[in-house]
Amino acid sequence: MWKKEDAKPQVVSEGSTSQLPAASPAVAAPSASAASSFSLPVSPRAAACISQGIRIKGEVTGNEDLFVDGLVEGKLNLTTNCCLTVGPNGTVKADLNAREIIVRGKVEGRITARDKLQVWSTGQITGEVQTGRLAIEDGALLRGKVEAGKLSAKSPETIPAATASTATSAPELNSGTAAD
Numbered sequence: 001m002w003k004k005e006d007a008k009p010q011v012v013s014e015g016s017t018s019q020l021p022a023a024s025p026a027v028a029a030p031s032a033s034a035a036s037s038f039s040l041p042v043s044p045r046a047a048a049c050i051s052q053g054i055r056i057k058g059e060v061t062g063n064e065d066l067f068v069d070g071l072v073e074g075k076l077n078l079t080t081n082c083c084l085t086v087g088p089n090g091t092v093k094a095d096l097n098a099r100e101i102i103v104r105g106k107v108e109g110r111i112t113a114r115d116k117l118q119v120w121s122t123g124q125i126t127g128e129v130q131t132g133r134l135a136i137e138d139g140a141l142l143r144g145k146v147e148a149g150k151l152s153a154k155s156p157e158t159i160p161a162a163t164a165s166t167a168t169s170a171p172e173l174n175s176g177t178a179a180d
Contacts, residue, residue, distance in 0.1 A: 052089045068092060069105070088122050101131075103140075117148075 047065035050056060054070035061077045068076070069087035078084050078098035086092050090105035101113040103123035111117060113131040121139035134148040 047083075047085070050090075052087075066098075086123070 047067040048062065050060075050066070050068045050070045050072060052069045055072075056070070057073045059075040059077070060066075060072065061075075061079070063079045063082060065083045065085070066076070066078060067085045067087060068090040070089075071091045073093045076084060076092065076094050076096045076098070080099070082098050083100040083102065084096060084098040085102040086105045086107055088104045092106070093108045095110040095112075096107065097112045097114075099114045100116045100118075101111060102118045102120070103125055104120045105122070106124045108126045110128045111125065111130070113129075115131075116133040116135070117129060117131040119125060119134075119136045119140040119142060121137040123137075124141040125144065127144045129142070129144060129146045129148070131148050132150055134146065136142060
């Protein structure tokens with residue numbers, strides 16, 4: 001029978017694994033009432049990891065932070081408040097979409113960073129970039145089309161008729177630097 005005390009994390013003493021509970025249905029799938037009192041040893045914002053040596057072809061979607069240090073081809077789409085980090089050994093040939101994207105490795109494709117894109121000195125980007133804010137360190141490589149800054153919130157009714165056709169084909173950016 002499962003007891004509330006069994007759900008508490010147990011501290012493992014030096015090199016001893018005898019205190020770890022065996023996998024049982026009660027521990028592997030606790031009831032709804034027990035899930036609220038069970039604390040996970042890992043932070044819910046801890047990044048998922050595609051480590052070096054892992055190769056993924058296809059579409060990766062998620063709603064938590066992701067660290068890519070392997071090879072990904074296809075699409076990477078992170079929803080909500082997620083951060084995508086391409087590590088120094090990471091090679092990504094994909095369309096990227098996340099709130100914040102940090103590039104320390106190689107990326108080829110379309111990048112959409114809803115809030116911020118950081119390109120570290122070891123980062124290399126080839127392709128289209130669309131972001132609210134852009135930070136590039138010395139030594140970084142960025143080849144392609146870049147749209148940085150907040151899009152203006154003008155509606156088609158407020159734009160004069162003479163400029164209405166150009167405003168729909170190319171979005172206007174607010175003046176200022178990319179770091180604003």
